[in-house]
């Protein structure tokens with residue numbers, strides 16, 4: 001997993017609430033057995049007409065945001081399905097950080113597994129950053145310091161779970177970390193097997 | 202005495218393998234369901250890291266999301282991408298030694314239908330699947346939630362997950378439902394009340410007399426759509442209805458083990474005096490048959506209602522969302538819901554494709570005809586549901602009425618296979634999501650119960666089933 005520490009650049013404003021995972025990546029693109037290459041399908045129905053032409057009004061088609069690494073969005077971002085294809089397509093497009101007032105739980109989790117920072121700020125602050133993003137101003141995100149700096153140098157503090165922060169900063173692989181606890185897992189299984197033998201048919 | 206605990210806390214506590222100071226825990230996963238769409242990258246990850254599956258015996262795989270539902274499907278899948286996913290799953294289960302229900306197996310079906318059908322889903326378990334509607338299994342008092350593909354890989358490799366405990370919410374539904382109002386109407390009404398993000402960060406326990414009197418099928422419908430209210434998991438206390446349902450199922454405990462298990466399952470219910478962070482109450486008698494009019498499950502109203510006027514919504518984000526939704530759905534503010542005509546009907550999905558759902562449909566459809574302007578399909582949740590329906594002669598009623606009776610799978614719930622809406626087509630659907638494009642690009646979805654969908658099929662418009670049967 002790619003590390004995440006600091007990021008500066010333009011942020012694409014996607015001023016919509018309840019952006020669901022079907023909108024982030026429609027199901028016809030889930031028929032892949034790879035994790036990569038999904039960036040071209042990101043926001044497919046919003047970004048392209050049915051015959052594949054770009055919709056010029058969609059934010060990621062505007063010259064200023066075609067290479068944005070930050071996305072600013074409304075509440076309940078990523079609701080709907082558990083498809084990890086949603087963060088995979090964001091990442092493949094180049095998005096490393098989403099800023100929104102709230103996320104759906106599964107999507108939120110999935111971001112961390114892929115080196116994407118889903119950053120939460122109060123609604124009013126996200127609205128201020130949305131304005132900066134619309135004005136084409138650059139934002140700076142510093143994960144170590146847990147700050148976002150807006151276009152007018154205004155600094156916003158954000159919260160993040162310390163374990164997730166550590167994993168993102170160091171690009172740690174969860175599975176490797178858990179397997180270090182192999183002994184504890186085995187002990188748990190032995191105890192459970194004694195109490196509830198039917199779980200081990 | 203120890204502190205009173207909720208059912209969620211009891212299940213959680215009994216699965217903690219290790220815990221950090223900040224509450225982040227490694228929790229043990231008892232059962233893992235796997236399907237073709239969200240697993241290929243996880244198995245690939247295992248192969249790359251040379252890791253085995255820790256508990257193949259606790260894992261069950263099935264194909265459901267993109268398989269065809271046509272009767273000739275055993276001749277082979279024509280869509281090369283779908284075929285590649287199915288072939289990949291078959292290769293993976295063979296390599297890692299996982300039990301698998303393929304298309305030719307009559308136990309094949311939607312992952313959340315087959316788990317309970319086999320008795321794999323049991324009270325007190327932790328159950329995961331790379332699919333958000335894993336919440337369905339909470340109907341048995343199991344802590345069950347959807348996970349992403351990286352987490353699928355994590356569970357395959359370690360049989361655990363790294364999680365933070367959720368908060369506790371209780372939704373109490375008291376009293377008796379009125380005729381032709383169902384579990385689907387209960388959960389749609391709840392989502393209408395709390396909103397699609399209302400349950401974010403919570404596990405919801407559904408309780409109250411109206412919930413207790415639901416069948417297992419009904420309870421599964423309620424828990425299934427918990428995720429549409431933002432909560433990853435829903436729970437219903439296991440009781441005699443649950444135990445009787447489980448008795449004798451192939452993967453349920455057998456003989457003396459069953460009695461031992463029941464004794465344990467009885468201890469799982471929420472203690473008196475346990476504290477919920479949030480509590481919501483609904484009166485069952487106030488719930489009418491529901492139908493969604495927008496592009497999010499919270500945009501729901503009683504069938505007797507009207508399309509709302511976005512101009513009256515204060516919050517700007519919400520107003521824009523609703524305006525966009527009405528535009529997408531081709532509806533006018535103030536329009537009477539029963540005036541909306543439909544083109545297609547989909548009866549199926551992990552929300553409503555079980556035998557009880559099909560019996561409901563048959564009751565409404567018997568001796569009537571699908572409207573000439575409507576194409577209506579019924580997709581059973583599993584091969585075994587299909588077999589049971591045919592044993593009861595339901596298939597004859599459906600075919601006689603003009604419904605298309607198909608093979609098991611997810612089908613037009615998410616339209617990954619050939620079953621989908623064309624742009625602008627409007628569908629009465631028993632599934633769980635009405636997002637833009639969910640049932641096909643440009644397709645317009647109205648969610649409702651099986652009885653309501655059947656009524657819509659017969660009249661060609663959104664219909665109050667109570668009026669139809671009067």
Ligand code: SF4
Pocket residue numbers: 265266311312313332334550551552610611614615632633
């Ligand atoms: S029926 Fe629909 S919601 Fe259920 S598992 Fe299949 S695609 Fe998901």
